Amino acid sequence: MTATVRPDYSLTGEAKQRAIDAGLANAEWFQPAIDPARLRELQTRTNARASFDVVLWIALLVGSGVWAYLSVWSWWSIPAFLVYGALYGGAADPRWHEMGHGTAFRTRWLNDAIYPIASAMLFRGPTVWRWSHYRHHTDTIIVGRDAEISFQRPPNVGKTLLFFTGKGTFPMFARLVRHAFGRIDPDAAEFIPASEHRKVVWESRIIVAVVAGAAVWSLVAWTPLPILFIGGPTVYGQWLMVFFGITQHAGLRENVLDHRYSTRTVYMNPVFRFLYLNMNYHVEHHIFPSVPYPALPKLHDEIKSQLAPPLPNTVTAYRQIFTTLARQQRDPSYELEVAVPDVPSASRHRIDVGETNWVKGSDGTVDLGAADAMSVGELRRVDVGDQTYVLCRLSPDEFALGDGICTHAKVHLADGALVDGQIECPKHNGRFDARTGEAVRKPVKEAICMYPVRRVGGRLVSDLTPSRPQQSAGSV
Numbered sequence: 001m002t003a004t005v006r007p008d009y010s011l012t013g014e015a016k017q018r019a020i021d022a023g024l025a026n027a028e029w030f031q032p033a034i035d036p037a038r039l040r041e042l043q044t045r046t047n048a049r050a051s052f053d054v055v056l057w058i059a060l061l062v063g064s065g066v067w068a069y070l071s072v073w074s075w076w077s078i079p080a081f082l083v084y085g086a087l088y089g090g091a092a093d094p095r096w097h098e099m100g101h102g103t104a105f106r107t108r109w110l111n112d113a114i115y116p117i118a119s120a121m122l123f124r125g126p127t128v129w130r131w132s133h134y135r136h137h138t139d140t141i142i143v144g145r146d147a148e149i150s151f152q153r154p155p156n157v158g159k160t161l162l163f164f165t166g167k168g169t170f171p172m173f174a175r176l177v178r179h180a181f182g183r184i185d186p187d188a189a190e191f192i193p194a195s196e197h198r199k200v201v202w203e204s205r206i207i208v209a210v211v212a213g214a215a216v217w218s219l220v221a222w223t224p225l226p227i228l229f230i231g232g233p234t235v236y237g238q239w240l241m242v243f244f245g246i247t248q249h250a251g252l253r254e255n256v257l258d259h260r261y262s263t264r265t266v267y268m269n270p271v272f273r274f275l276y277l278n279m280n281y282h283v284e285h286h287i288f289p290s291v292p293y294p295a296l297p298k299l300h301d302e303i304k305s306q307l308a309p310p311l312p313n314t315v316t317a318y319r320q321i322f323t324t325l326a327r328q329q330r331d332p333s334y335e336l337e338v339a340v341p342d343v344p345s346a347s348r349h350r351i352d353v354g355e356t357n358w359v360k361g362s363d364g365t366v367d368l369g370a371a372d373a374m375s376v377g378e379l380r381r382v383d384v385g386d387q388t389y390v391l392c393r394l395s396p397d398e399f400a401l402g403d404g405i406c407t408h409a410k411v412h413l414a415d416g417a418l419v420d421g422q423i424e425c426p427k428h429n430g431r432f433d434a435r436t437g438e439a440v441r442k443p444v445k446e447a448i449c450m451y452p453v454r455r456v457g458g459r460l461v462s463d464l465t466p467s468r469p470q471q472s473a474g475s476v
């Protein structure tokens, strides 16, 4: 009997080059067709829903913590700590995720304030996991590129079940300790810019110091309570994160540029959807990360005819996952049949954008179309020759024109959103100032050029002369 050769899931081995050679790295993905005006509506952010969800989460966390404290040393403390741990080490995960994308709150600092706290609650260095998640969205389940492939082949059902015990938190804490000592893992160094390594070290030191402080407090006071409340819940509460997280990609296809084959959408009840912040609509989230979590059910309704049928409930999802993992344990090449509708990708031909290839007139200007054909807040792709631009309507009287491709990767900015005067990239939610072109939110670090745009009669025209200097790299 020949032994199964385990694929190399590291980001620095042969699989990395294989993925690049096969055109799987930073590639163009399947996109379903959607009316841009409807997509714009769905991309709208508010503070109200995220505020409610965050306040409720904190209230439940504090309430269960008080219950656990008051009932300590009685049998009631078992359910109390179970709930507290699940809210701490499990429900923090989708909060970390949404704040990291910057889409939960409309107000940017609210996302940025909660993100590092939720990261620490999960033993995740905020900067490491920000960059790792950018990569996960660029190269979802591409072996050698994606740093977040949790269920690797060949799977082992027994070891998979052990994840529910919190065992996955120990290597994560060990990585924090290594980073705290300045030893950045080779995989992490592959996707984190060198300019951020120092930040990685200091963030790791702070998280390790807090957890170590709780442990020392427990030892000195000779009571498990400090570590049961701080740091410990990451371990004993991780089961909830695994419970939801396993539904995302486990057992599905690797190395395919279509999220409908590598990612799963599962209908869940309202309690689960509160805890998981609608991430059960995971295919939709991967295809349109600029849509905030409250709008994912509506996005699902818009595009579901172009996706594989969602799984009707969590029990069905678990049955599918574990039967698939068991088969793949025997035969790692086994692929689950997914009934994906045969529809063309709309990624380059979204409705009414990018279809018109304008040419320069004899006076050297380009007619970009009727001003009133655009609504306020709209982004439109404009192609001139082999160049592509993004045209924005910032207000009834203000238009802006910039380079159409994100400086972080090959993505059309016109597929993104206009948020508070900033163009948000559809792929990783990086942002550019729509008036100056400056990069104002990671992962973008390099500005886009802007071009003057004037209104002549009812038309918009530009001579396409770059009007802003490029921002220097690394200034975000």
Ligand code: FES
Pocket (backbone or CB within 6 Å): 406, 407, 408, 409, 410, 411, 425, 426, 427, 428, 429, 430, 431, 442, 443, 444
């Ligand atoms: S492609 Fe990454 S932020 Fe634009």
